[in-house]
Amino acid sequence: MSIPPPPGPQGPWSQGQYPQGQYPQGQYPQGPYSQGPYPQQPPPPGGAWGQPYGAYPRQPPVSGLAVAAFVLGVLCCVPALGLVLGLIALARIRKRGERGKGLAVAGSVLSSVGLALWAVTLSTGAVGDFWDGLREAARGEGTAYALEKGQCFTTPSGSLRGVTYDVERVRCQEEHDGEVFASFDLPGGAFPGDEEITRSADERCYALQDTYAMDRWALPADVDVYYLTPTSESWRTGDREITCLFGNADEQGTLTGSLRNDGTGLDPDQHTYLVGEGFLNRAMDGIPAAEAVEDDLAGYRFWAGRVSEALAQETSTLRGHGWSADAEEPVSDLVRDLEAAREEWRLASEAADADTYYEHLDKAYGLVESDATVTARKALALDTTPPVYEEDGGGGGETPGKEV
Structure with a gap:
């Protein structure tokens, strides 16, 4: 949405009006009297105040710099420039005898006030707030x-x-x-x-x-x-x-209800367990898009190797923590199962054919989803309902998403 600029000041004369001595040739302002024609009068025997016959005294022009200074002072858009132009206009008016001193003075005064206001806003941070607001609007507050x-x-x-x-x-x-x-x-x-x-x-x-x-x-x-x-x-x-x-x-x-569970409400045992389990979760997310192992044996072998590495990170995290008395034995039992699962995932990553891969995959899933995981979670007061992993791919479906 565009915002039109503020209206500029009007000129020193309304449209159709001219200062003395500057009417267009042959045109003069009409008064409230009846209009001509009138009989042409002969010129007087002498010029006015010694001037040649028919000549009128001309007034000096208005300084363009004075007008510009006044306009900038009113708009207050570039106060420094308005002040400079006003001072230059005053000097030229004195030197050249031009008119517009009042405009130059007014422009200089208004520009000085504008400069003072800018100094105040800069010192209080109001300009920064103004531009922050513009950036928020451009970014789309409410979008x-x-x-x-x-x-x-x-x-x-x-x-x-x-x-x-x-x-x-x-x-x-x-x-x-x-x-x-x-x-x-x-x-x-x-x-x-x-x-x-x-x-x-x-x-x-x-x-x-x-x-x-x-x-x-x-x-x-x-x-x-x-x-x-x-x-x-x-x-x-x-x-x-x-x-x-x-x-x-x-x-x-x-x-x-909020799904937030980022560690602020967890005790040290719960937090450490979930950090270790996170390695496995993120590796599981990398399951190939192919629906079956036969369709992408190389991709599934690579994925199995990633899962094996993630289990190594998880077991290392769990072994390195000092557990409470209630959780120490259940977590130790879980670590043994996870290490056995890690070996099955490693063998799956080296499988020469799909049948061999499936053989190790079934054993690996059985160990990962063993009762030891539920027992350890129960001892840690964590949820005991396991999520469902996609064992045979299925990553080729449409991914949820929305454009803005």
């Missing part, structure tokens, strides 16, 4: 890409798919469509295309969810990860932000 971590919102359509340009923030305790858990900016440059933006959002958002909701077992089964991404139109206005959020797996479903 989808103005959301921050921890905020919940609803959309006009009630859906987290498609395109939206505005959202309504609500308390997370109320019914809402989405809850923001992270955001990040894409690099500048030309618009990378919807496909590339979706790939970046999918890769980063799933990796960032554990920083906001550390315990995936505590997430409701109907919760999924969505994201808000720039469109080609918003990209041109400087929008580079991808917003990661939780929403209902049902497109028209809603959530109630």
